Amino acid sequence: MTGPVLAVDQGTSGTKALVVCPARGVIGSGFTPVHPRALPGGLVEVDPRELYDSVVAAGRTALAEAGEPAVAVGLANQGETVLAWDPATGAPLTDALVWQDRRAAQLCTQLAEHEGELKRITGLPLDPYFAAPKMAWIRRSLTGAGVVTTSDAWLVHRLTGAFVTDAATAGRTGLLDLDTAAWSGPALDVFGLAGERLPRVVDCDTPVGTTTAFGPPLPLTGLLVDQQAALLAQDVTEPGTAKCTYGTGAFLLAQTGTVPRRGDSGLVSCVAWRLRGRTSYCLDGQVFTAASAVRWLTGLGVIAGAADLDPVGGAVPDAGGVTFVPALTGLAAPWWRGEVRGSLTGLGLDTGPGHLVRALCEGIAAQVVELAGAAAADLGAPLTALRVDGGLTRSALLMQTQADLLQRPVEVSALPDATALGVAAVARLGHTPGLAVHEAVPDWKPSAVYEPRITPAEAAERLGRFRTAVARLLAEGAATAPGGTATAPGGAPAAPGAPAVAPGGTAA
Template identity: 30%
Template sequence: MSRDSYVAALDIGTTTLRCQIIDKNGECVGSAFDKVKLHYPEVNSVEIDPNELWESIITIMKNSLIDANISAKQIKSVGISTQRATFITWSRKTGKPFHNFITWKDLRAWDYINKINRSWKTWFLRTGSFLVHLFTRQLKFNIVANLKFTSAHVTLRLLWLLRTNESIQKALTVDDVMFGTVDTWLVNRLTGGSLYVTDISNASATGMFDPFSLCWSIIPKYYNIPVSIMPQVVDNDYDFGNISSDIFGVPIKIGAVMSDQSASMYGSCSFKEDDLKITMGTGVFLNLNTAQCIRGGIHGTYPLVSWRVNNGLTYMTEASGSDCGSLVEWMLATGLISNPKELNIMPNTIRNSSGVYFIPAFSGLSPPISNENAATGFIGIKPDTKKEHMIRAVLESIVFKTVLVYDLLTSQCPSKFSCIKVDGGVSRNNFICQLLADLIQLPVKRLSAEMAALGVAFVAGLSSGFWKNKGEILEIDKTEVVFQPNDDLDHRKELLFELEQWQKATDRFKSWYQ
């Protein structure tokens, strides 16, 4: 057995778990994979059982070591990348959770969120911030003046839970409640309960963190969320301590913790200002590196802390859509396709979707359309419509929505891009990448699908001395293929017409559930 050292990267997504063993060349020498088991105990609920998640995490970590044919002693450091805005609360005394994880896709609190958005308290907050912005012109107050809570924010889903869960209410009276996103809970459990922290990129994505002052914002306190339940916010390369030796037989250093989108940015080496990356996973996430400046922040874009590593702070602006990989899962579940590989063949067997359009709104229509009560469905189906037309329409809808989100992001953060980097499972589809390049008229550089794992491995490796500096990781190029845009004017006109027709189709599906 080789005595070389390695970095382990644990990536906890919404639908998948993966652990990779990474060598100094950035190559994966061993890996293990599992599905995240999602629970739907009632209408609009999407939960994860923490015990099931824990068992899966430990199993895939052990299996990745077996696959790499190495021992735990050879792991120099572990990096952890997690899905964002999924949270849990548990007892400070016993460590037992009060409930399952409430995922970022959970919509049970939607009526409550709408009520708070319309409340006098929120009106007062917006109006006060508007007046302060009028006189100071500070971006911070303009963002709050345009604040509209959504189900993607933790803030009001947590407040709803505190108001409706009797066990939590009783525990709050004796200061026995701890709150955390996936990173907080996992680090706390891996270290045997000795550490109660959240990394700055995950904190930033909760909607309760102030990216200007770099601490928990006034929002939780304003809405009566107890500050005592909030974890300490730390850097991504903070000294997270060691995984308890009870788990793997030896202590293993936790070298980095990051949110999945920040880790993906880091893995794609998007270190320069105006580097743009699109991740096509369960959802679509467009992330723009804004260096040390905060840009955007209204009408569906969000300024976030991308990372704080080695005392260096980097911001990003994000715009996102909720349905992407979930549509592939739906096509598999309904029998529309039997294997994802079919998606690289079927769309190219026909010239177009023959007037069939698909509206992807399982979680509503995200900005810039912004209609949470929209329905999902096909329109334009005719007697001669084939399955291929329907499948192509679904794939086109992913790109059309991505283009609208891209336009939204660039309208607030105008920049000149040389290319767009894409990663994530859905980016493996050539049809999607080429259509995106043709519509945006920029080269689309497809990277390895597992950028989040590689990114957190880079940070963990740098923090532990596995890699000496950024220069070493910049030499690791994970570009797989570059899709060049088709600049034929007639082809572009045809695509823009299809995009316009799709936008008209979305109007028919808006507010269906209102």
């Protein structure tokens, strides 16, 4: 039995830290907000110093609450957020471009002829969501000095002096060979990054150095990108199992085992983790706006915050004919149309706040249904259930809507802060080499299970309205795009709803 570990989850809107004891569970916690700036033109950036300061503050708060020392620390990160920095001093040379940032869209258009090659090598489509286009944009537009990396490499360097990234985070760049889990020369060439000094790719359970940022020296023994950390914490370790995290965005990951799956559904194939020298893979689908769409409604004064979803939405029986496609920063998987913007249709004089709330819940849930259907298509079998975590799972309205549209049970994690718990597990593995993976991962148990309450026919009708609205947006985007034709990843014409889950859970 090892002692407590400090697990730090550096996220988009804040940093959460937990002190996790293998015998007693969470014995200390801390949270420090960060404040990314959303600017015109799809730009989203944050001061890197704020990220680092939030890590230190949240970690110190958690340790103070625990009242006892930790034996190791683990760090989870945002994945696709990048910056340039000076490796000699650790000073940032640019702001951090947050994963939602779209400023590299034109660069992706210029590289479009290489998309097939890049997807074959890295498993990722060519999209500014991922790190490599942002890294290349920084080099072309801001600075050629220092190194340009994902935010985790900078944070680890500030904490320990090491220059590393874990295999799962490296897999989010668009520069990692999916089969070998090593940097790809051809991919670096495509992005004009061949001469770059890149961090060493390490296993997620590798001791990388010692930090005094939280007080007495602590070994940093675990690194893992955020969504994969949540995947591990929910014990989604068998092929065909899946989870969805509802945070700033919503992210569905399905485990595929030791072999990467490169499907045609529009999902991303990437590294889940590399533990004990063994690589596991997953399929990954993204909804860019979930809690951020709730904050948007809050900013308009429709609700006072996420806690209002259930009372306001519960005041009306349905969405009143309103359809909301919450593509406020574009459509991600399976469409990959970042230029598309959201839509609200079916408004009338009788439309009230409750209808807008229900329409938003349906819009988020419908996108997750499309991701689940895409995963089913790539796996060759439907998902039997969906494990979920994240702040928005506190909304019974959203979770019931998800079960209704998916026509499958939705199992809500009893463990809050799944990302931090996942990185606590890899930190324990890195600290105790003889520990088995199943011994480090928390026991899975749901706090609630939502069963579908509507018929398959009603689910199909509601999904049909959403897909019609998406099709309209895609057609409008195609009409204004160069060449006039929208394409899905791989070059096929975009077919909204093509990989969706039909009622019953099979790929339609």
